[in-house]
Amino acid sequence: MNEHSQKLAKPVTSGLRDCRSDFPALDQEVNGHSLVYLDSAASSQPPSAVISAVAEYQAHDHANVHRGVHTLSHRATEAYEGARDRAQSFINANTRNEIIFTRGTTEAVNLVAQSFSRPTLKPGDRILITHMEHHSNIVPWQQVCEQTGAELVVAPIDGKGQLKTDELIAQLDERVRMLAIAHVSNALGSINPLREIISNARRFDIPVLVDGAQAVPHMPVDVQELDCDFYALSGHKMFGPTGIGILYGKEAKLDAMPPWQGGGDMILEVSFAGTTYNELPYKFEAGTPNISGAIGLGAAIGYLESIGMALIERHESEILAYMMAELDKIDGIRLIGTADKKASVQSFLLDDIHPHDLGTILDHKGVAIRTGHHCAMPVMEHFSIPGTARASLALYNNRDDVDRLTEALLVAKKIFKK
Amino acid sequence: MTAAAPLQEELRELYRDLILDHARSPRHFGKLDDASNRAEGINPLCGDKLKVYLKIKDDGVISDASFEGSGCAISVASASLLTETVIGLTTDSALSYVDAVLAALAGQQKDPADVQLGKLAALQGVREFPSRVKCATLAWRALNAAIHDDKQPATTE
Structure with missing residues (x-):
C-alpha cells in the first residue's frame, strides 16, 4: 500500500440514498454482465x-415558443422559460436574463469568443488559457486569435496535473483580455482554485470565462460567489439531454455584446432598412430553440436539487478516493492526474497495455470507460502519452462499480501477461 | 478482490496468441532508410498514427517493408503481419491482399483465388468488435497509400 491508498481509503458515510433505480439505462446487461x-x-x-x-412535453405540449397565441404555444413557452428560471436559481445567477440556452459548452465558448472577444481584441492583446483545457476551450480562442492578431498564452500544470496557480497569476497583466479556464479538468479531474484566480484577474479587469461542464454535475456552483463573467455548461453531462447547454454571462457584459447569430426570435423588428435586436436573453437565441432539450435540462436540475449538490459532492469524493486507492493497489498501474483537489475522474495506464485494448476488455466485462486523448491532447503531450483509460464517476456510482473495474483490469493483465 | 473469471471465447478470438505475439514483438519495426515509398495512416477517432515504408524495385517487387508508430495491440499486430506478408510480393499482389484483408475484416465473403489469408486470418477476430475494426485496417490503408505514393495520410474514416 502506498501513500495514496493510505491517505484516501476510508469508509463510505456520505448518506446519499441509492438512486440507481432512478436511471433506467443502468439496469441492463452488457456482454452478459450487469x-x-x-x-x-x-x-x-x-x-x-x-x-x-x-x-x-413531446406528447402533449409541443408547439413553437414565444410567438403563438394558442394554448400549446403558451404551455411550451411556460415550460421552456421555466427551465431558464430553474437554471438561474441552480447556479445562482442574478437575473434570468443572464441564462442563455446554447447547444452546449462548446457553443457557449464560441459565442463568447466571437461576440465578446473578437470585436475588441487587437494585436498585442492576450488570451490566457491553461494546459489542462478541453479542446472546446482551446480551439475557439485559437480561431479568435487568428482573426484578430491576439496571442494565445498557456498557463502550465505540474506532474500531478495541477494548475501552477502562482505561475498563472504571474501571467496576469494588462495585456490579458480574457482568461478562459476549466472549473474541473475533464481528463485529470483537477479542481482549479477559481476564487483565488478570479480575484487576481480583477486587479487587471480581465474578463473570465469558466468551462464548468465537468463541475456542475458534481458540486454546488454559485456564479456570483465565483465572480466569473461567463460560465459555460452542457446538459448531457448533468443528466439532461444532448444538444442543450447554458451560457451564463453577467448582464452588463451580455448587454454590451452584439448578437452572434441572426434569425427569428432574436429580433424585435425587421425591415430591409435594418433590424432592432431583441432584449436579453433572446438576443442570443436565434431561431427556434431546443425546447425539449431545455425542458429536459430543467428536469435534470430539479432532480439534482431534490438530492442536493453538497451530498452528491461528498458521495462522489468518497467513491473517488476508494477508486484511486483500489486502482493504486494494482501492480503496474500508473495514475494520471493526482491533484490534491480532485473531482469525479481518474485517468490511468496499466503496464504497457494500450488504453483501447483495456477499453475493449473492460467492455467485455460490462464496464464502460473512455479511452484515448479525451479531447485534451495537450494534457496527453504534457505526460508524454498518447492517451489514457479514464473511469469517471457520477452520483449513481458506488464501491461495487469500482470493484468491477479493478476485477476487469486484472483480466486485462492476465490476457496481456508476458 | 475476486479472482478473474475464465477468459471468454470472444476475447480470446480477438487477442489470439499470434496477435499478442506480434503486438509484443512487432516484426520489421522502425524506419526503412532506403525506402522508395512511404505513407502515413491516421485513425482520427483514437489518434493512432503509423507509417509504412516500402522498398519497391524496378520490377515492381517489394523487396523490403517496415513500419513505425504507436498503437493498440490490434493495430500494431496488423502492421507487423502486414510487413511479413508483403515482402517479396509484387505491388499488384500486395494490393490484392489489401482488398482481401479489408473485405475479410468487413465480414465480406470475398476470397480471391490468388490470395490466401494464412496468418492474416488471425485478424478476423475483430469482426466481433465493431469499434476495433479500424484498428486492424489502419496499416493496410497506409500500405495502399504507400504503393500509390499518396502524399496525404490515409485515414480510417
Whole structure:
C-alpha cells in the first residue's frame, strides 16, 4: 500500500440514498454482465424524471415558443422559460436574463469568443488559457486569435496535473483580455482554485470565462460567489439531454455584446432598412430553440436539487478516493492526474497495455470507460502519452462499480501477461 | 478482490496468441532508410498514427517493408503481419491482399483465388468488435497509400 491508498481509503458515510433505480439505462446487461457505467464525464445517463419530462412535453405540449397565441404555444413557452428560471436559481445567477440556452459548452465558448472577444481584441492583446483545457476551450480562442492578431498564452500544470496557480497569476497583466479556464479538468479531474484566480484577474479587469461542464454535475456552483463573467455548461453531462447547454454571462457584459447569430426570435423588428435586436436573453437565441432539450435540462436540475449538490459532492469524493486507492493497489498501474483537489475522474495506464485494448476488455466485462486523448491532447503531450483509460464517476456510482473495474483490469493483465 | 473469471471465447478470438505475439514483438519495426515509398495512416477517432515504408524495385517487387508508430495491440499486430506478408510480393499482389484483408475484416465473403489469408486470418477476430475494426485496417490503408505514393495520410474514416 502506498501513500495514496493510505491517505484516501476510508469508509463510505456520505448518506446519499441509492438512486440507481432512478436511471433506467443502468439496469441492463452488457456482454452478459450487469452494466457498470464509468463514462459520465463523456456523457451521463438521464434519470426517469428527465426522460418523462421530455416525453410529456413531446406528447402533449409541443408547439413553437414565444410567438403563438394558442394554448400549446403558451404551455411550451411556460415550460421552456421555466427551465431558464430553474437554471438561474441552480447556479445562482442574478437575473434570468443572464441564462442563455446554447447547444452546449462548446457553443457557449464560441459565442463568447466571437461576440465578446473578437470585436475588441487587437494585436498585442492576450488570451490566457491553461494546459489542462478541453479542446472546446482551446480551439475557439485559437480561431479568435487568428482573426484578430491576439496571442494565445498557456498557463502550465505540474506532474500531478495541477494548475501552477502562482505561475498563472504571474501571467496576469494588462495585456490579458480574457482568461478562459476549466472549473474541473475533464481528463485529470483537477479542481482549479477559481476564487483565488478570479480575484487576481480583477486587479487587471480581465474578463473570465469558466468551462464548468465537468463541475456542475458534481458540486454546488454559485456564479456570483465565483465572480466569473461567463460560465459555460452542457446538459448531457448533468443528466439532461444532448444538444442543450447554458451560457451564463453577467448582464452588463451580455448587454454590451452584439448578437452572434441572426434569425427569428432574436429580433424585435425587421425591415430591409435594418433590424432592432431583441432584449436579453433572446438576443442570443436565434431561431427556434431546443425546447425539449431545455425542458429536459430543467428536469435534470430539479432532480439534482431534490438530492442536493453538497451530498452528491461528498458521495462522489468518497467513491473517488476508494477508486484511486483500489486502482493504486494494482501492480503496474500508473495514475494520471493526482491533484490534491480532485473531482469525479481518474485517468490511468496499466503496464504497457494500450488504453483501447483495456477499453475493449473492460467492455467485455460490462464496464464502460473512455479511452484515448479525451479531447485534451495537450494534457496527453504534457505526460508524454498518447492517451489514457479514464473511469469517471457520477452520483449513481458506488464501491461495487469500482470493484468491477479493478476485477476487469486484472483480466486485462492476465490476457496481456508476458 | 475476486479472482478473474475464465477468459471468454470472444476475447480470446480477438487477442489470439499470434496477435499478442506480434503486438509484443512487432516484426520489421522502425524506419526503412532506403525506402522508395512511404505513407502515413491516421485513425482520427483514437489518434493512432503509423507509417509504412516500402522498398519497391524496378520490377515492381517489394523487396523490403517496415513500419513505425504507436498503437493498440490490434493495430500494431496488423502492421507487423502486414510487413511479413508483403515482402517479396509484387505491388499488384500486395494490393490484392489489401482488398482481401479489408473485405475479410468487413465480414465480406470475398476470397480471391490468388490470395490466401494464412496468418492474416488471425485478424478476423475483430469482426466481433465493431469499434476495433479500424484498428486492424489502419496499416493496410497506409500500405495502399504507400504503393500509390499518396502524399496525404490515409485515414480510417
